[in-house]
Amino acid sequence: MSRHVSLCSHLLKISDLSSEKLDKIIRLSLDLKKSPEKYRDSLKGKTIGLYFQKPSMRTRVSFELAISQLGAYPLVLNAAEIQIGVREAVQDVSRVLSRYLDAILMRVDRHSLLEDFAKFSNIPVINGLSDVAHPCQAIADILTIVEKKGNVPLKIVYIGDGNNVCTSLIRAASFVGQKITVCCPVGYEPSVSKNEVAFDLISDPLVAIKDADVIYTDVWTSMGQEQEQYLRRQVFYNYRVTSQLVALAKKDYIFMHCLPAHRGEEVTNSVLESSNSVVFDQAENRMHAQKAILLYLFGL
Secondary structure, three states: OOOOOOOOOOEOOHHHOOHHHHHHHHHHHHHHHHOHHHHOOOOOOOEEEEEEOOOOOHHHHHHHHHHHHOOOEEEEEEHHHHOEOOOEOHHHHHHHHHHHOOEEEEEOOOHHHHHHHHHOOOOOEEEEEOOOOOHHHHHHHHHHHHHHHOOOOOOEEEEOOOOHHHHHHHHHHHHOOOOEEEEOOOOOOOOOOOOOOOEEEEOOHHHHOOOOOEEEEOOOOOOOOHHHHHHHHHHOHHHOEOHHHHOOOOOOOEEEEOOOOOEOOOEOHHHHOOOOEOHHHHHHHHHHHHHHHHHHHOOO
């Protein structure tokens, strides 16, 4: 018999939440950031696994700190040793780790691996990034927007590739009553149906960014797309976030980037280092948001 009762909520996509649940996580994140000592031993005695198929700095460091500051033990699992689906069947690894751990964060190449793992897991599975979604990033993004701009209607403009970050941000924004304008080249749109989630799609950056309250961009070439790098640099060249472009936004706009940034490519150094940039507050908020995600998944 498993040592766990089946809770069992997973966070694989933003759509695993509801607007009410996301609001609860955001409010909890704000309180965790303000009064971390209140939650110091909330997960005492628990062990949370961290499994990475892809390189990671922010996700690994922020989750390790979040876990340890909540009183739990972070156990990093070596993907090269475990080789889920290669050395051992996904369902076998999932069932075994469910006997050892209390939750697991997974940063993977294929989203389908997360889904297969979660089917056989009776501990919470958290998506730390997949080719389809990045829910932890989107939650930290909404936390940052609320923290900097409040709960008021905003014009949020995402400019660049309609990738996993963009897709998750669209869904998270819709849950908190915000509508995003996505600006990307034809053929690089996000894989979100406009019948499912309301967002504007504009291909002209000069039109999209006018009067923006929030400007968000990401790298043009994600991990696994390196062979497309040269082509993407050509296709996205006119989608660079420059001082000239952001001059069309509101004067008090905030600039966001999930990092790592390729300075001089998708964003110029002058914008990234400007007083409007909140990218390092945004990076810090990963830790606070992830504490809230953990507490939510454990029903605390």
